[in-house]
Amino acid sequence: MKIKVLDQLNKIDVMSVLKETGAILEGHFKLSSGLHSGNYLQCAKLLQYPDRTLKLVDAALEQYHAAINRDSIDTIISPAIGGLFFGYMLACRLGIKMVFTERKEGLMELRRGFEIEEGEKVLIAEDVITTGGSVSEVIKICEDLKADIKGIICIVDRSGDLDFNYPYYRLIKIDVETFTAAECPLCRQNIEIYYPGSRPGGKR
Secondary structure (H helix, E strand, O other), rough: OOOEEEEEEOOOOHHHHHHOOOOEEEEEEEEOOOOOOEEEOOOOOHHHHHHHHHHHHHHHHOOOOOOOOOOOEEEEEEOOOOOOHHHHHHHHHHEEEEEEEEOOOOEEEEEOOOOOOOOOEEEEEEEEEOOHHHHHHHHHHHHHHOEEEEEEEEEEEOOOOOOOOOOOEEEEEEOOEEOOOOHHHHHHHHOOOOOOOOOOOOOO
């Protein structure tokens, strides 16, 4: 199965870090889109190593410094659970506030007493973006609160060509080979299938 790197940070080999930390899984997976793949990105495997994650965070902040810095961003906001550690590490490096959204009865909400003020400059941070569903929900929350959305940043972009109508930054952009169930060579080999998504039928 193939993973093609389309773009990544200039000063660090992000793909190598993902491989070294076991974040690229191999097998037979059913994705939240319903498609099948021989690979799956599990960024939690990367995030269990703070030192390696911080190297990626530092490289990203260096490359995107003109847009992402302490003067331009007040708050990092991430959807739980995937974006939490990445968002927290970004906020730690920038020395700013970090909050997160979570689901209640299937709906994404800002809870636990977290608040975003009108005009607050926010950056949305996620680990992996595929369909953009969770990020779009966070965007809606921020827009409803009249926050000033400065952009979206993720570790891995495997979305294709999503347009959130805000600046979009990523540490690496990849293309993962996928198949419909009818065309899947792994199904034909009777290889056991796994559903590794963050939530059944969900969109990330």
